[in-house]
Amino acid sequence: MSEAVAQTFGLTRRFGDKLAVDGLDLAIPKGVVYGLLGPNGSGKTTAMRMLTGLLTPTSGHAEVLGARLPGDAEAVKRRIGYMTQGFTYYRDLTVLENLRFIAEIHDLPARRKRQRIAELMDTYTLHEQANVLAGALSGGQRQRLALAATVMHEPELLFLDEPTAAVDPESRRAFWEQLFDLVDAGTTMIVSTHLMDEAERCHRIAILDRGRKCADGTPRALMDRIAGRAVEVEAKDPRRIGRALSGKEGIVSVAQIGERLRVLVTEGTGDPEALVREALAGHPDAAVRAISPNLEDVFVLATHGRDQ
Amino acid sequence: MISGRRILAILRKELLQLRRDRMTFGMIVMIPLIQLVLFGYAINTEIRHIPAVLVDQSESNLSRSLVQMVEATQVVRFEQHVATVAEAERAIVRAEVRAAFIIPQDVAQRLVRNPAIGSRFADGLQEVEARPIAQWVADGSDTLVAAAIRSLRGMPLGEMFRDSTNTATPTFEVTLFYNPEQRSVVNIVPGLVGIILTMTMIMFTSAAIVRESERGNMEMLITTPIRPVEIMIGKIIPYVGIGLIQVAIILGLGALLFSVTVAGSLWVLLLVTLLFILASLSLGLVLSTLASNQLQAMQMTVFVLMPSILLSGFMFPYEGMPRGAQLIADLLPATHFMRIIRGVVLRDAGLMDLLPDSLWLLGFALLGLGLASLRFRKRLD
Numbered sequence: 155m156s157e158a159v160a161q162t163f164g165l166t167r168r169f170g171d172k173l174a175v176d177g178l179d180l181a182i183p184k185g186v187v188y189g190l191l192g193p194n195g196s197g198k199t200t201a202m203r204m205l206t207g208l209l210t211p212t213s214g215h216a217e218v219l220g221a222r223l224p225g226d227a228e229a230v231k232r233r234i235g236y237m238t239q240g241f242t243y244y245r246d247l248t249v250l251e252n253l254r255f256i257a258e259i260h261d262l263p264a265r266r267k268r269q270r271i272a273e274l275m276d277t278y279t280l281h282e283q284a285n286v287l288a289g290a291l292s293g294g295q296r297q298r299l300a301l302a303a304t305v306m307h308e309p310e311l312l313f314l315d316e317p318t319a320a321v322d323p324e325s326r327r328a329f330w331e332q333l334f335d336l337v338d339a340g341t342t343m344i345v346s347t348h349l350m351d352e353a354e355r356c357h358r359i360a361i362l363d364r365g366r367k368c369a370d371g372t373p374r375a376l377m378d379r380i381a382g383r384a385v386e387v388e389a390k391d392p393r394r395i396g397r398a399l400s401g402k403e404g405i406v407s408v409a410q411i412g413e414r415l416r417v418l419v420t421e422g423t424g425d426p427e428a429l430v431r432e433a434l435a436g437h438p439d440a441a442v443r444a445i446s447p448n449l450e451d452v453f454v455l456a457t458h459g460r461d462q
Numbered sequence: 463m464i465s466g467r468r469i470l471a472i473l474r475k476e477l478l479q480l481r482r483d484r485m486t487f488g489m490i491v492m493i494p495l496i497q498l499v500l501f502g503y504a505i506n507t508e509i510r511h512i513p514a515v516l517v518d519q520s521e522s523n524l525s526r527s528l529v530q531m532v533e534a535t536q537v538v539r540f541e542q543h544v545a546t547v548a549e550a551e552r553a554i555v556r557a558e559v560r561a562a563f564i565i566p567q568d569v570a571q572r573l574v575r576n577p578a579i580g581s582r583f584a585d586g587l588q589e590v591e592a593r594p595i596a597q598w599v600a601d602g603s604d605t606l607v608a609a610a611i612r613s614l615r616g617m618p619l620g621e622m623f624r625d626s627t628n629t630a631t632p633t634f635e636v637t638l639f640y641n642p643e644q645r646s647v648v649n650i651v652p653g654l655v656g657i658i659l660t661m662t663m664i665m666f667t668s669a670a671i672v673r674e675s676e677r678g679n680m681e682m683l684i685t686t687p688i689r690p691v692e693i694m695i696g697k698i699i700p701y702v703g704i705g706l707i708q709v710a711i712i713l714g715l716g717a718l719l720f721s722v723t724v725a726g727s728l729w730v731l732l733l734v735t736l737l738f739i740l741a742s743l744s745l746g747l748v749l750s751t752l753a754s755n756q757l758q759a760m761q762m763t764v765f766v767l768m769p770s771i772l773l774s775g776f777m778f779p780y781e782g783m784p785r786g787a788q789l790i791a792d793l794l795p796a797t798h799f800m801r802i803i804r805g806v807v808l809r810d811a812g813l814m815d816l817l818p819d820s821l822w823l824l825g826f827a828l829l830g831l832g833l834a835s836l837r838f839r840k841r842l843d
């Protein structure tokens with residue numbers, strides 16, 4: 155991975171006495187999809203707003219495309235695109251009118267404007283909806299319009315705040331295809347999400363919890379780091395088994411997934427399978443086996459430690 | 463550098479949104495139209511046909527001709543006849559009438575002793591105590607009604623005797639310029655231009671900017687290279703046009719319905735109106751940087767509108783207000799415009815005659831624009 159296009163140094167934002175983002179240090183390399191994974195209220199939007207110059211940090215600073223924030227926000231505005239969490243284009247304008255407006259705001263010359271709009275309507279299959287009011291579009295169509303408008307001026311760095319929260323899985327796949335096309339063209343992206351399947355698609359992720367970064371790295375590396383800490387239990391009565399397990403020494407979390415239980419153990423446990431079997435001594439029918447951890451396990455383990 | 467293309471983009475977007483917003487679009491035309499008709503016909507400072515009750519305790523030919531004379535002035539209309547003063551007072555309490563006319567039993571004797579009449583009988587009688595011949599009791603809470611009744615106090619009595627002995631030579635000769643027929647509407651039509659522009663211009667601009675933040679559009683806009691000044695200019699221009707349309711409606715209808723024609727130059731009219739529109743728009747912009755939603759913007763508009771109606775000279779003469787109220791009125795663009803527009807429309811005043819007020823409006827507009835641009839941040843915090 156080459157040099158960082160965006161970096162934050164102890165970035166902090168306070169609202170009243172609430173710390174929305176707390177001493178965030180991130181380094182986003184060029185040409186990657188960087189995921190910010192965190193539950194509701196973990197500070198993803200606030201972090202993005204500070205990185206795009208919309209909010210002034212309470213302390214700390216960021217460097218985005220060589221410009222220092224806070225201070226030099228206007229310098230980067232031509233080179234970044236920010237797709238906000240809600241739909242913030244005009245609902246009372248049509249698709250075409252919205253795109254024209256954005257092209258003019260970015261000062262595209264008349265010919266380039268027409269060309270670029272035609273291009274984007276092709277890429278994001280918006281031709282049929284050209285004269286439909288944005289407010290009357292479906293969630294997926296609206297998302298495509300937002301992406302088209304956001305990349306109008308071909309930004310080098312793209313911020314996408316929960317881009318597929320309101321979109322069905324089929325459209326989500328298509329949407330990510332389009333994101334990877336942009337990455338191929340050299341765009342760097344920062345994507346926030348609380349969906350595991352979306353996080354898995356990112357090249358690198360940072361896990362946020364209550365404003366703090368708990369872990370970061372590639373999804374693979376993060377999963378490898380907790381290898382051997384996940385155990386699956388299969389039993390006739392998973393709820394009863396679950397109650398028997400939770401709170402036991404060495405067990406961090408128990409979650410029921412259908413008929414099975416997914417159990418995570420503390421770091422440094424020598425033989426997790428044995429630990430779980432021992433805890434379930436009174437339940438001979440339970441079948442216990444080690445499994446490879448997934449990103450959700452990473453997330454649970456990363457955010458769990460902070461409760462203690 | 464300010465980009466004309468970006469300003470144009472905002473302007474075009476604003477017009478598209480306006481065209482789709484039927485309600486607002488309709489208001490632009492309906493507000494001046496309805497207000498003009500309402501105010502033009504309803505506001506009348508010349509009071510006539512006040513409902514009154516008659517208590518005639520004398521029941522004589524004399525009292526009947528006195529009543530006829532009073533009715534002939536058209537100030538009052540007798541709607542009830544009652545026997546006692548108490549009944550008359552009840553009628554006033556119930557608001558069935560606003561005044562009571564009480565003719566005492568001894569009206570004839572009182573009339574003879576009245577100095578206006580007495581001279582024709584005997585000089586010596588004037589030394590006898592002279593008393594008014596009859597009494598008015600009026601609901602004084604409305605000062606206009608009270609003043610109308612009071613004007614009857616010195617009603618000439620000579621007509622009763624079919625001659626004009628007491629039509630005295632007036633002390634002063636009075637010539638009324640500009641509105642010789644004394645129609646209230648002449649003063650109201652140009653004043654209404656100021657009131658309606660105050661209302662619509664401040665309301666539309668403040669709402670137009672606040673709407674953008676309310677719907678989240680501002681979050682998107684401020685991550686683009688657009689400048690605050692460009693947003694403001696682009697948003698203001700459509701409303702300048704709308705303001706001019708409203709002025710045309712008011713003055714056009716004013717001429718058509720109420721024959722109030724523009725005496726002065728139309729160019730001067732255009733210029734001073736533009737100044738006032740700009741001043742109101744910049745006030746709207748400043749308010750929009752204070753309000754965080756459209757309801758607040760609306761409340762602030764009303765906050766400015768009320769004193770503009772009551773203190774600007776639209777309803778009551780500026781000169782008649784106490785000093786404190788005048789100081790407040792001087793802060794309102796509407797006060798300055800009220801003087802200017804009446805000058806142009808009614809008195810054919812030229813730009814030079816209106817210079818102080820015009821310069822004040824210009825200064826206000828520039829100050830407002832500067833203040834709004836300073837307060838408008840391309841940030842969310």
Ligand SMILES: Nc1ncnc2c1ncn2[C@@H]1O[C@H](COP(=O)(O)OP(=O)(O)OP(=O)(O)O)[C@@H](O)[C@H]1O
Nearest residue numbers: 169174192193194195196197198199200201239348
């Ligand atoms: N303008 C604000 N004023 C006060 N508090 C705020 C403001 N914006 C965010 N917060 C608080 O900061 C915290 C982080 O909010 P933020 O919107 O960044 O979370 P998020 O990770 O984007 O959540 P979500 O997944 O729900 O979008 C929340 O507790 C929120 O209540």
Ligand SMILES: [Mg+2]
Nearest residue numbers: 198199239315
């Ligand atoms: Mg968010």
